[in-house]
Amino acid sequence: MNEAIEASYNEAKKLYARHGIQVDDVLRKLSEIKISLHCWQGDDVQGFLFKDKQLSGGIAVTGSYPGRAGTPAELRQDLEKALSLIPGQHKVNLHAIYADTTEQVDLDQLEPRHFQNWVDWAKQQGLGLDFNPTLFSHPKAEDGFTLSHKDPEIRDFWITHCKKSRRIAEYFGKELGQPCVTNHWMPDGYKDAPVDRLAPRERLRDALDEIFSEEISEEYNIDAVESKLFGIGSESYVVGSHEFYMGYALTRGKSICLDAGHFHPTEVISNKLSSVLMFTDQLLLHVSRPVRWDSDHVVTMDDELLDIARELVRGDLLSRTHIGLDFFDGSINHVAAWVIGTRNTIKALLRAMLEPIEELKKAEEERDFTTRLALVEEFKSYPFGAVWDYYCAQNGVPVREEWLTEAKDYEQQVLLKR
Structure with missing residues (x-):
C-alpha cells in the first residue's frame, strides 16, 4: 500500500468519524455490491x-x-x-x-x-x-x-x-x-x-x-x-x-x-x-x-x-x-x-x-432544514476521493487515472492487432 494513499485515507477517516461514519465498515459493505x-x-x-x-x-x-x-x-x-x-x-x-x-x-x-x-x-x-x-x-x-x-x-x-x-x-x-x-x-x-x-x-x-x-x-x-x-x-x-x-x-x-x-x-x-x-x-x-x-x-x-x-x-x-x-x-x-x-x-x-444519513434524517424529522441543507452541501467536498483511492489500492486495481495507462497498453498490444 502506498504510504501517501494510506495517510490520506486515515485523515479522511477522522473527518468522517466526527459524524459517526465508520469508513472501514463502509468499505466492507461496498465490497459486497x-x-x-x-x-x-x-x-x-x-x-x-x-x-x-x-x-x-x-x-x-x-x-x-x-x-x-x-x-x-x-x-x-x-x-x-x-x-x-x-x-x-x-x-x-x-x-x-x-x-x-x-x-x-x-x-x-x-x-x-x-x-x-x-x-x-x-x-x-x-x-x-x-x-x-x-x-x-x-x-x-x-x-x-x-x-x-x-x-x-x-x-x-x-x-x-x-x-x-x-x-x-x-x-x-x-x-x-x-x-x-x-x-x-x-x-x-x-x-x-x-x-x-x-x-x-x-x-x-x-x-x-x-x-x-x-x-x-x-x-x-x-x-x-x-x-x-x-x-x-x-x-x-x-x-x-x-x-x-x-x-x-x-x-x-x-x-x-x-x-x-x-x-x-x-x-x-x-x-x-x-x-x-x-x-x-x-x-x-x-x-x-x-x-x-x-x-x-x-x-x-x-x-x-x-x-x-x-x-x-x-x-x-x-x-x-x-x-x-x-x-x-x-x-x-x-x-x-x-x-x-x-x-x-x-x-x-x-x-x-459516506454521508451522515442518520444525522440528516434527524434534522429533517425535526424540521431543521437549515442543518439538512448545510450538511448535504458540505459533504459534497468531503475527501471521498481519498477513501476511493484506498479502496482501489486495497483491491489491487489502479488508483485514479493510472488504469488508463493499462487500458491504452492493452489497446496497443491486443485491440489494434485484431
Whole structure:
C-alpha cells in the first residue's frame, strides 16, 4: 500500500468519524455490491449467433473505434481486462445472441450447452452471470413486433425463445451459486399513433403469462420486465410502457427494470426507486446516461447517478436492487467504456455511503432544514476521493487515472492487432 494513499485515507477517516461514519465498515459493505457488466459494450451489440446481421429494434451504435471483440474468446479477454481495473467482485450480463457455439441454431433452439464456455469462464473468474432473451436483430422482429405480434406463429417463436432463456438462466444460477437476473425487453411499437393500443398489450400480457407459466425458483433465476418510452421506429407507441410493466410486475410477482434512459428526457428514475420498492420485493436497475433521448452514453458521475446512489443507500434498498450497466458507445475504447462506467457507479455508491444519513434524517424529522441543507452541501467536498483511492489500492486495481495507462497498453498490444 502506498504510504501517501494510506495517510490520506486515515485523515479522511477522522473527518468522517466526527459524524459517526465508520469508513472501514463502509468499505466492507461496498465490497459486497455486485455490478453487472453488459457484454454488448464490447462488440457494439453484434453478438455471435448470427453472422452479418444488421442491428434492428430501435438499437443503433455510433462510432467505429477499432478493436471490438469478434469472437466469444476475445470478448471474455476484454472483460477480464476491464474487471482487472475495477475494484470488487462483479457479474457479467449476457444476451442470448452471445451464445458460444459452432452449432447452427436459432433463438428458439438455444440450450444451456450453448453457453457452457461462458459458465466455465465465470467459474474460473469467480463471477456471476445475468441473462437477456434477444428480441431484436432477427427476421421475425423486422416489422417491429415480437411477443405482441398479431401472427400467432411469430408470437410463439418468441415465447419459446423466452422460455428457453429462463432455463438457461436457471442453469447459470445453479452452476454459479448465485441467482441469474433475466431481463425481458422487447422493441414492440408503432412509429405513428395507432388506432388500437389495447390489443397489442393484451397479446403481450398473455405471451408473458405463457413464458412465466413454468415455475423456476428465484434461488436460481429472477425475472424482470423492462419498459421504454419510445425508440427508433416506435416513436409514438411502445406496447411495453412503464404503466404496463408496473401493473404486470406487481400483479405477477416479477421484478421491474428501471432503465435510466427509458423515460422522458426531463424525467428521472431516482425519484421512482423508493415508490417501486414499497410494492415489489426486488428491482433491476439499468444504469445508463441518456442525452436528450435514449442514447445510452457511458455513465458519468452526474447528478442523476449520485441521486440514484443516494436513494438506494438512504432508503437501505441496496439488498433488494440488482444493478447492471446498459450503454454501448462505439466511439471510444470499448474496454475503457466499461471501466469508466463501472468505476463511476461504484464511486457514486461510495459517496452516498459516506454521508451522515442518520444525522440528516434527524434534522429533517425535526424540521431543521437549515442543518439538512448545510450538511448535504458540505459533504459534497468531503475527501471521498481519498477513501476511493484506498479502496482501489486495497483491491489491487489502479488508483485514479493510472488504469488508463493499462487500458491504452492493452489497446496497443491486443485491440489494434485484431
